[in-house]
Amino acid sequence: MPSLQDLGAAAGALLKERRHTIAVAESSAGGLINAALVAVPGASAYYLSGAVVYTVPGRIALLGIGKEEILPPMRSASEPYAALMARRIRANLGATWGLAETGASGPSGNRYGDAPGHACIAVSGPVEAVVTLETGSDGREANMWAFARRALALLEDCIRRAS
Numbered sequence: 001m002p003s004l005q006d007l008g009a010a011a012g013a014l015l016k017e018r019r020h021t022i023a024v025a026e027s028s029a030g031g032l033i034n035a036a037l038v039a040v041p042g043a044s045a046y047y048l049s050g051a052v053v054y055t056v057p058g059r060i061a062l063l064g065i066g067k068e069e070i071l072p073p074m075r076s077a078s079e080p081y082a083a084l085m086a087r088r089i090r091a092n093l094g095a096t097w098g099l100a101e102t103g104a105s106g107p108s109g110n111r112y113g114d115a116p117g118h119a120c121i122a123v124s125g126p127v128e129a130v131v132t133l134e135t136g137s138d139g140r141e142a143n144m145w146a147f148a149r150r151a152l153a154l155l156e157d158c159i160r161r162a163s
Contacts, residue, residue: 008036024050
């Protein structure tokens, strides 16, 4: 398993090089995405803030997303919800980029019927993207690391595609 610093190094280097900033809202990755970005020396040049948004009260307090914004068919652990999280954390902190992750790390699935190892990841910024990851595993920590790796890879790809 790579170190946190190794995990965040490529995205961190691109953010520093381009003088961009990042804000992160994650859920089932449990803080690994934030930790990887902060582990890179010089992170204060690009990292504004982040949060582990794990409950409805946390979502309301940290992102300002009330139930009136979560209208069916939108639900937690979905691509539309991940995109909303990414847009909101970016706007709330005035960042160049917003990165969000939401899913089910395991060992069981979530109340929406998603299997363990399911995560939706979104980037908001000059380039926007959203993906769904299905690891097929019920290993909680392994899934958390997989979610963090995929989130940071998506962020890196979006930064590279930005003009």
